[in-house]
Amino acid sequence: MTKKIKLDLFELKKKKDLREIYKFFKFKTRKWFDINLKPKKEFFILKKCLFCKSSTSREVFAIDGFSYHKCKSCESIYTKPHMRDDLLNSLYNDGTYQTYQNKLVKKGKKIRESTLENRKFSQINKLLKTKKPLILDVGCGGGTFLNICKQKGWIVEGIDPSPQSSKEVMKNYDIKVHLGDFNRIKIKKKYDVISFWGVLEHMLDPISALKKAKKHLNKNGILAFEVPSSDCFMSRYLQKYNFSPTRYIESARHNIFFSRKLIDKLSSENKLQIELIETNGLDIQTILFKEFDDLITEKIINIQDILNDVLLGDHYRVFLKKK
Numbered sequence: 381m382t383k384k385i386k387l388d389l390f391e392l393k394k395k396k397d398l399r400e401i402y403k404f405f406k407f408k409t410r411k412w413f414d415i416n417l418k419p420k421k422e423f424f425i426l427k428k429c430l431f432c433k434s435s436t437s438r439e440v441f442a443i444d445g446f447s448y449h450k451c452k453s454c455e456s457i458y459t460k461p462h463m464r465d466d467l468l469n470s471l472y473n474d475g476t477y478q479t480y481q482n483k484l485v486k487k488g489k490k491i492r493e494s495t496l497e498n499r500k501f502s503q504i505n506k507l508l509k510t511k512k513p514l515i516l517d518v519g520c521g522g523g524t525f526l527n528i529c530k531q532k533g534w535i536v537e538g539i540d541p542s543p544q545s546s547k548e549v550m551k552n553y554d555i556k557v558h559l560g561d562f563n564r565i566k567i568k569k570k571y572d573v574i575s576f577w578g579v580l581e582h583m584l585d586p587i588s589a590l591k592k593a594k595k596h597l598n599k600n601g602i603l604a605f606e607v608p609s610s611d612c613f614m615s616r617y618l619q620k621y622n623f624s625p626t627r628y629i630e631s632a633r634h635n636i637f638f639s640r641k642l643i644d645k646l647s648s649e650n651k652l653q654i655e656l657i658e659t660n661g662l663d664i665q666t667i668l669f670k671e672f673d674d675l676i677t678e679k680i681i682n683i684q685d686i687l688n689d690v691l692l693g694d695h696y697r698v699f700l701k702k703k
């Protein structure tokens with residue numbers, strides 16, 4: 381198994397940036413709610429569970445007007461009512477999200493490149509038999525992950541909806557990026573690896589995306605993704621205590637949280653074999669945030685390490701193999 385990384389949230393992201401972005405989105409989404417913080421009809425729509433189409437759910441927590449429901453059938457958590465598709469698109473299309481995203485990832489760029497992306501690479505590489513694999517990274521952002529794969533000799537391609545990011549990846553790393561939405565774009569090739577790092581939870585239809593990815597995988601190809609977990613320690617904390625975390629929830633941007641039950645169901649229904657599941661959480665540091673004391677960093681990171689050992693960290697990382 382690839383060695384785990386004990387990650388410090390504040391090495392990765394600046395406290396100040398996390399706070400600012402949280403405040404910005406709270407301000408930006410405020411007009412979607414009435415004076416009593418109830419969702420306005422023109423902005424929201426009732427949808428069934430995106431995964432299993434069940435309409436039976438119960439509210440597990442409410443944050444800044446958004447209500448989060450747990451599906452009775454597949455145990456995923458989703459926003460209910462759901463934002464209308466055009467509203468979600470407008471959030472990404474006006475460029476503000478991109479600006480904030482760039483600011484947030486800037487601080488951690490070094491760790492990302494030197495450690496995190498390398499680990500993802502080696503996790504996938506261990507599962508592959510192909511010599512010069514062809515990879516498609518969906519939502520490739522700044523391209524740091526693809527660049528590592530390229531350096532290791534893989535043939536790499538990305539897809540991203542942002543024209544700015546796509547251009548930069550081409551310019552900085554000479555990597556081909558298809559511009560557009562994965563679910564809409566026409567794909568002609570088959571790949572040995574298709575990855576979605578922190579992407580599915582932002583999509584209007586993540587299940588179609590996973591099914592489409594499977595269709596474009598070669599036999600024994602790897603489908604890899606990282607998504608926020610609905611089973612994690614953080615989710616349990618939020619169900620018990622009233623609290624607005626600066627990450628993990630990301631109101632209006634994260635609308636789906638995956639359960640283990642759902643991952644198992646998805647893989648068996650689509651004949652994908654689970655090769656590896658782990659969690660990479662930052663639950664404790666996110667919860668302690670304001671009161672966080674540098675002196676106890678090590679202990680906190682150790683506690684998180686144990687939470688990850690028992691798969692209770694706030695993000696699932698999943699590797700499936702096409703049979």
Ligand SMILES: [Zn+2]
Nearest residue numbers: 429432451454
């Ligand atoms: Zn469901």
